[in-house]
Amino acid sequence: MNYSNQPYSPGGFSFMPPAIKTIILINVAVFFLQFFTPFGAMIQNLGALWPVGSENFRLWQPVTYMFLHGGGTHLFFNMFALWMFGAEIENQWGTREFNIYYFTCGIGAAAINLLATIGDPYPTVGASGAIYGVLLAFGMMFPNRYIFLYFLFPVKAKYFIAGYALIEFFSGLNSRTMGSGSDIAHFAHLGGMLIGFIFITIKRAEWSFAGLFSKFRPSGKKRSGPRLHTQNRVAPPVSEAEINAILDKISERGYSSLTAEERRKLLKAGGK
Numbered sequence: 001m002n003y004s005n006q007p008y009s010p011g012g013f014s015f016m017p018p019a020i021k022t023i024i025l026i027n028v029a030v031f032f033l034q035f036f037t038p039f040g041a042m043i044q045n046l047g048a049l050w051p052v053g054s055e056n057f058r059l060w061q062p063v064t065y066m067f068l069h070g071g072g073t074h075l076f077f078n079m080f081a082l083w084m085f086g087a088e089i090e091n092q093w094g095t096r097e098f099n100i101y102y103f104t105c106g107i108g109a110a111a112i113n114l115l116a117t118i119g120d121p122y123p124t125v126g127a128s129g130a131i132y133g134v135l136l137a138f139g140m141m142f143p144n145r146y147i148f149l150y151f152l153f154p155v156k157a158k159y160f161i162a163g164y165a166l167i168e169f170f171s172g173l174n175s176r177t178m179g180s181g182s183d184i185a186h187f188a189h190l191g192g193m194l195i196g197f198i199f200i201t202i203k204r205a206e207w208s209f210a211g212l213f214s215k216f217r218p219s220g221k222k223r224s225g226p227r228l229h230t231q232n233r234v235a236p237p238v239s240e241a242e243i244n245a246i247l248d249k250i251s252e253r254g255y256s257s258l259t260a261e262e263r264r265k266l267l268k269a270g271g272k
Helices: 018-036 040-047 061-067 072-093 095-116 128-141 157-177 186-216 240-253 260-270
Strands: 146-149 153-156
Touching (some): 018 072, 040 061, 072 095, 095 128, 095 186, 128 157, 128 186, 157 186, 240 260
Antiparallel strands (some): 146 153
């Protein structure tokens, strides 16, 4: 099914899917610990992504830096973008696949940012690298969806994402060559998009290969001899328990994981 031309409406089957809900709750909880408890300085020193060579650098920081933020505005816009662009992706991919993608983009962004900040004295915090990966996924999955820039100007997702990538590239280049002293981790943002592009490209190749392989897979033993005439049977009604089980499966593994029979039951229930 092609979703690229449908109007944009975040949420899909679930308004707040499990992975996104959990990520937002953890980020908010860490924010309160960071800014409203005496442990703020310790959390910053241990959890932020410090440059390689710094005495504060630790191996776990490429993961923990994603849960720290520089302030309330930084946290709000990151979490809002995560929900707005990520909800429909998680609903289609499933919670497990979305988690893998999100943290792969975040950790990959950290690795690229570490290479770009060698010799810098300042740490990096925020989920922006992972969220830019989510933006990239949205643009690749729904390239012709319209996003309203400043809630006024409609822009197709593919142009919106490409514009953001160009802005981040030139901003990062300017901050490194001109010494502008920007406190925005532009290369972490670009890193998240790059890792996301590689991830989705590999997954699409796997899906294409699996689809090609299935065409040549034997469909089972052929029946020989005369076929018995069978009467058409009326399918039994779909129970509420079956529908709940199907919806749980969509939430965990995405709509594409459903069997043909499960999709038939879901369509039949929706037509009542």
